[in-house]
Amino acid sequence: MTTRDKLQQAATVARNMAQLTDEKVAAILQDTAEALREGCSEILSANRLDLARMAPENPKYDRLKLTEERIDVIAGDMENVAGLPSPLGKTLAQWDCPNGMTIRKVTVPFGVIGVIYEARPNVTADVFSLCLKSGNVCVLKGGSDADNTNRKIVEIIHTVLEQYGLDRAICTLLDASREATAELLSAVGTVDLIIPRGSSALIEFVRNNARVPVIETGAGICHTYFDKAGDVQKGAAIVNNAKTRRVSVCNALDCLVVHRERLADLAEICAPLSRSKVTIYADREAFEALMGSYPHELLLPATETSYGTEFLDYKMSIRTVGSLEEALEHIARYSSKHSESIVSENRDTITRFEQAVDAACVYANISTAFTDGAQFGFGAEIGISTQKLHARGPMALPELTTYKYLIEGDGQTRK
């Protein structure tokens, strides 16, 4: 089947998804989780074929590699999604109009959601479960590096769907080719939404080439502003946690913005970072403040590329500012509008920061590491949106729905 035929088939199947009951969806996901556990050795065999084509020192290798434990986690996540409340059929608003017509705004699935991702086979199972639970058909375009693993996982999903008498197109895996990506990105009227998950290069490629609506996820250039009225203990803990908990995630800290009047505390704020061997790119004033206390070999002068960079590594920049407004200026210029934090004991300053910072998640006296669906209590997450249209920040099941208006009357016409 050509990619175009596959997409057309997905759109046709999507039209009948509203007829699936939530009970049936939950049963399918439970059975699929079980089938993934039972198919563990087959999945691992397929995964070994993919791993054999990749050098172990490639940073993608660890994400590609599955183990029995990881498959168990993937199955557990699917069971978890099965048990979440359905986001469908919710009445968001309802009212009567003067002419006697009634209007009801109800949640419905998008239809067909395309997800483009790299060598992370767990995404295959995650996306299927979140899309099925929200009544959507998923079209998966995984990285070619993980193609054997993805095919095996989807084969297991298809077996379960067929046991329920359902169409395999509910979980459509495209060929791992550039042509398939191009077809997906231009499938206006067939695919309702595309979510790219992966590197900023992937996201930019999708943005530049998609004609289908896109939700961009995951690019995080995150700042923490240590204010004139900041608490040093809190600041040190928050900066260290946001930078070093996991450097490869999008909510990790990239730049500490510090008020000039608190440079004397900078050594204490940054002290925990040296334990994780974090390299600091400091502007002149911060450099001088850290000289002598922070390990010499980890302290470098900042250059213009030190700012606005998502490091995804044990690296961080520092910018010194003379005021809150100057900090806001710096953040507005370099932020990717993902997660930004302030450390301050001054309520007015916090309020101004919350109001002025344009980001999905604006934190006060807390680490940006909490930008995550599970931490927000959402139960599951398909990504962290960094755009403003439709969904911002952690996206869970409700964000995978849209709505329609149902208007009922008794023959009314408009004058």
Place this chain on the structure above:
Amino acid sequence: MTTRDKLQQAATVARNMAQLTDEKVAAILQDTAEALREGCSEILSANRLDLARMAPENPKYDRLKLTEERIDVIAGDMENVAGLPSPLGKTLAQWDCPNGMTIRKVTVPFGVIGVIYEARPNVTADVFSLCLKSGNVCVLKGGSDADNTNRKIVEIIHTVLEQYGLDRAICTLLDASREATAELLSAVGTVDLIIPRGSSALIEFVRNNARVPVIETGAGICHTYFDKAGDVQKGAAIVNNAKTRRVSVCNALDCLVVHRERLADLAEICAPLSRSKVTIYADREAFEALMGSYPHELLLPATETSYGTEFLDYKMSIRTVGSLEEALEHIARYSSKHSESIVSENRDTITRFEQAVDAACVYANISTAFTDGAQFGFGAEIGISTQKLHARGPMALPELTTYKYLIEGDGQTRK
């Protein structure tokens, strides 16, 4: 100033819009409405320059032409928006987490909204008032046909903004050039949202060229399905109203889908259409059913292009089907997902139609002419969204906002 500089300036100004109180916004809009009335003769002079460049038989001529009455309506609409409730600062959700952090989801402006439109100078004032009321900066890219009129209206808006000590960039008018459009469409990170308003050619151009997120509006290929259990009186009134109330609007009827068992009633259902000289493109069965009763010169056989066409004219197609499912099939194939209606007295049939039809507005026993912000009770409308991301159907002030999460803690870090 170059277009790029203008967009950059708009983005800078957008960062401080949250500081404008709703009282001040209302006062600005009231004063602008007054200033538009006072500037009436200047606006009409500018409008005459534009009209002089257009042939009066051009269908755009009427939309371009302003009169004292039309300017009064534009000013009245602005006063109306001034009095609507502010959509900003609403707490959409709020909760505490086990670690003690509190999360608040609050509505905020998008930032910079670009609107690309054709020769309709009323849009200039409408977009400014809706954007200002929702805390957004607007970037207007009007048609070159209306450039003198648009410049004069924006000049009046700027005068009022300056009286309030505000930056003119709050209402930014771009040059009416292709280069300005190209710059606007690719202003990722500067412009937050683009809404095209106009012909389907304009919308398609925007979709194919934008890298900034877009909300598509206004393309309506609308059906009415007259079911086996439909009421003839209601059907005749609804079809006539949906087709002939205003043929140039997006919610106008394009195709009547009729159940085969009700072909005997087709003449009665279509009878009112002949008074407005509606040309009908009927399939073979419908053609035969109408032969003899519907005016000969207005009855033509349908061709494949009769379906899936937005006529915007006194023209309509008819398709005969053997079942509800066949009707759903036809609608799924040709609908632009704007407004679809069923005429039926059977509750189960209505429910299935409402569930299966993928459109912003799904009607039962009522004319599609009601798809309109004012009819929905929204007070104002910036357009009718035909996509599923963010907003569907009539878009009013709440749809011109996004949200952010404000997370407050006391030094929490993540394990």
